[in-house]
Amino acid sequence: xxxxxQPPQSQFLDVAAMLEQSLPRxxxxxxxxxxxxxxxxxxxxxxxxxxxxxxxxxxxxLSALTMMGLLAGLVALSMTMVRRARAEQTxxxxxxxxxxxxxxxxxxxxxxxxxxxxxxxxxxxxxxxIFLTAVLARYNRFEDAIAVQNYLLQxxxxxxxxxxxxxxxxxxxxxxxxxxxxxxRAINELRRQVTRAGRxxxxxxxxxxxxxxQEPQDPQSLSAGLALIEIYRDVKTGHPAEAIELFNQTLxxxxxxxxxxxxxxxxxxxxxxxxxxxxxxxxxxxxxxTLLQPAVELHRRYPETTTLAEKYLAATxxxxxxxxxA
Amino acid sequence: xxxxEHAITRTRRDLVLGTAVKWxxxxxxxxxxxxxxxxxxxxxxxxxxxxxxxAVWIVLTYRSMRSSRLAADSSSLIAAGQFDAAEQQIAQxxxxxxxxxxxxxxxxxxxxxxxxxxxxxxxxAALCRAVLRQKAAEQSEMGRSSRLMLAEALLELGDxxxxxxxxxxxxxxxxxxxxxxxxxxxxxxxxxxxGAWQAMLSGLPQRVELAELLPTMQAAxxxxxxxLAASRCGRCDxxxxxxxxxxxxxxxxxxxxxxxxxxxxxxxxx
Numbered sequence: 001x002x003x004x005x006q007p008p009q010s011q012f013l014d015v016a017a018m019l020e021q022s023l024p025r026x027x028x029x030x031x032x033x034x035x036x037x038x039x040x041x042x043x044x045x046x047x048x049x050x051x052x053x054x055x056x057x058x059x060x061x062l063s064a065l066t067m068m069g070l071l072a073g074l075v076a077l078s079m080t081m082v083r084r085a086r087a088e089q090t091x092x093x094x095x096x097x098x099x100x101x102x103x104x105x106x107x108x109x110x111x112x113x114x115x116x117x118x119x120x121x122x123x124x125x126x127x128x129x130i131f132l133t134a135v136l137a138r139y140n141r142f143e144d145a146i147a148v149q150n151y152l153l154q155x156x157x158x159x160x161x162x163x164x165x166x167x168x169x170x171x172x173x174x175x176x177x178x179x180x181x182x183x184x185r186a187i188n189e190l191r192r193q194v195t196r197a198g199r200x201x202x203x204x205x206x207x208x209x210x211x212x213x214q215e216p217q218d219p220q221s222l223s224a225g226l227a228l229i230e231i232y233r234d235v236k237t238g239h240p241a242e243a244i245e246l247f248n249q250t251l252x253x254x255x256x257x258x259x260x261x262x263x264x265x266x267x268x269x270x271x272x273x274x275x276x277x278x279x280x281x282x283x284x285x286x287x288x289x290t291l292l293q294p295a296v297e298l299h300r301r302y303p304e305t306t307t308l309a310e311k312y313l314a315a316t317x318x319x320x321x322x323x324x325x326a
Numbered sequence: 327x328x329x330x331e332h333a334i335t336r337t338r339r340d341l342v343l344g345t346a347v348k349w350x351x352x353x354x355x356x357x358x359x360x361x362x363x364x365x366x367x368x369x370x371x372x373x374x375x376x377x378x379x380x381a382v383w384i385v386l387t388y389r390s391m392r393s394s395r396l397a398a399d400s401s402s403l404i405a406a407g408q409f410d411a412a413e414q415q416i417a418q419x420x421x422x423x424x425x426x427x428x429x430x431x432x433x434x435x436x437x438x439x440x441x442x443x444x445x446x447x448x449x450x451a452a453l454c455r456a457v458l459r460q461k462a463a464e465q466s467e468m469g470r471s472s473r474l475m476l477a478e479a480l481l482e483l484g485d486x487x488x489x490x491x492x493x494x495x496x497x498x499x500x501x502x503x504x505x506x507x508x509x510x511x512x513x514x515x516x517x518x519x520x521g522a523w524q525a526m527l528s529g530l531p532q533r534v535e536l537a538e539l540l541p542t543m544q545a546a547x548x549x550x551x552x553x554l555a556a557s558r559c560g561r562c563d564x565x566x567x568x569x570x571x572x573x574x575x576x577x578x579x580x581x582x583x584x585x586x587x588x589x590x591x592x593x594x595x596x
Contacts, residue, residue, distance in 0.1 A: 067359060068359055259540075259541060288574055291567075
């Protein structure tokens with residue numbers, strides 16, 4: 001399932017060009033234009049028919065045919081548009097699947113193909129650009145990923161969850177590029193947003209139940225992504241004790257929201273224990289991390305954890321079952 | 327609260343009515359064009375009729391789009407656990423007349439999703455069956471999603487034969503990754519119920535990799551079921567490895583409350 005991390009070509013995934021070339025073209029024919037032609041035909045045929053005679057009969061038949069033609073053309077046009085929109089949707093589903101299966105070269109190839117020409121819809125383009133940020137991060141092109149994320153956050157209307165995910169990914173990219181000041185500012189902004197959203201949710205729930213709103217929770221207990229980023233920031237900036245404390249506080253949320261990606265938090269906390277010289281706890285945490293995700297993948301995501309592989313044992317999956325069950 | 331029975335009846339009625347309206351409008355339009363030469367050059371009756379047909383069509387299409395947007399919005403409300411708000415949206419969509427079959431069916435499908443999320447399995451199964459009875463939906467994404475929900479609902483209701491029939495039909499279709507993942511969850515659950523332990527271990531590493539892509543609780547359940555199968559087949563190394571992964575993912579009490587057969591994995595520790 002895991003693929004090579006080398007991009008298939010040089011000059012591949014040219015972000016500036018893709019942002020420019022993928023802009024959807026305005027529709028060649030608008031509804032009001034079609035209605036205008038329709039009205040023109042009606043008015044012209046009414047005028048000519050009113051003059052009577054042989055001409056009127058001919059015009060009448062011709063206008064009927066023109067109207068039929070216009071209707072048929074409209075139907076054909078809308079069918080083509082629907083078919084093309086569906087094809088784009090299918091392409092997006094395929095890219096999403098490739099990203100989830102970590103088949104990066106194929107995903108990159110499809111994105112290159114899709115984003116180097118105008119997309120059908122702005123929504124499809126935004127979705128493709130979000131997938132592009134994941135692929136760029138996988139190829140360690142964090143500056144490019146940040147550029148796309150900034151572009152999306154500044155120009156595209158996104159729903160709350162998507163915008164939050166994008167902001168989290170941007171902070172992660174900033175941390176990987178050592179833009180610590182920017183990352184810190186972005187983390188503080190994220191904290192404020194998560195706290196606001198949590199408070200609004202609690203107030204709505206309290207109003208529905210007719211009770212008083214709960215005490216506000218820590219933003220990290222509401223968003224596992226935020227907690228993970230803060231743990232990474234603490235490890236990266238040499239604050240292992242804070243990283244461990246935050247990990248212990250938010251483990252339940254991390255487990256619930258991150259699923260197998262909770263391995264990331266275990267790997268970072270292993271590094272934090274290691275920095276403090278607490279080897280037994282570091283070994284236990286590293287084993288748990290590698291039980292859920294391959295060590296090589298964790299080291300790729302967080303280069304700071306690479307040294308752990310030399311000191312501690314990683315968990316390994318058993319061999320495939322034999323005798324027809326493999 | 328809208329009942330499944332009422333929603334199904336209403337949708338069926340609207341589907342019939344929608345088809346009738348569509349054909350009436352089309353026939354009227356054709357008739358108007360054909361009558362134009364007969365009515366004579368001075369008459370504008372045919373043109374006026376065409377305008378009326380066009381106006382009615384545009385209004386009905388607009389209503390369909392509105393209904394379709396309501397259905398789409400309710401998906402995110404269900405995912406966010408806001409069931410009351412979703413219920414209101416769906417009820418509005420079910421009551422709203424639409425000439426598009428797919429839009430009407432989409433509302434019924436959303437109601438099935440809501441009942442499924444609320445663990446009201448009988449209603450969910452009835453609604454999914456109603457969607458699948460329509461030929462237009464059967465081969466579509468909506469149809470596959472309905473069949474997956476139906477298989478799961480029947481499994482929860484203890485109808486193993488019905489579950490099997492729906493799983494077989496899903497195997498005949500090309501599924502997206504998301505659908506294949508959901509199918510894996512239902513299939514493992516079904517196989518554990520019928521005791522097909524050896525078959526569950528077929529392609530085990532690939533199944534484990536796929537299970538990792540599921541949401542946390544489903545991922546843990548799928549791996550716990552695989553651990554149980556490994557344990558029953560004497561593959562203690564796999565059973566231990568999978569069990570430890572599950573322990574890192576979820577609270578064991580909560581998991582075993584959903585599937586009591588999984589207690590077997592932790593019984594020796596008690």
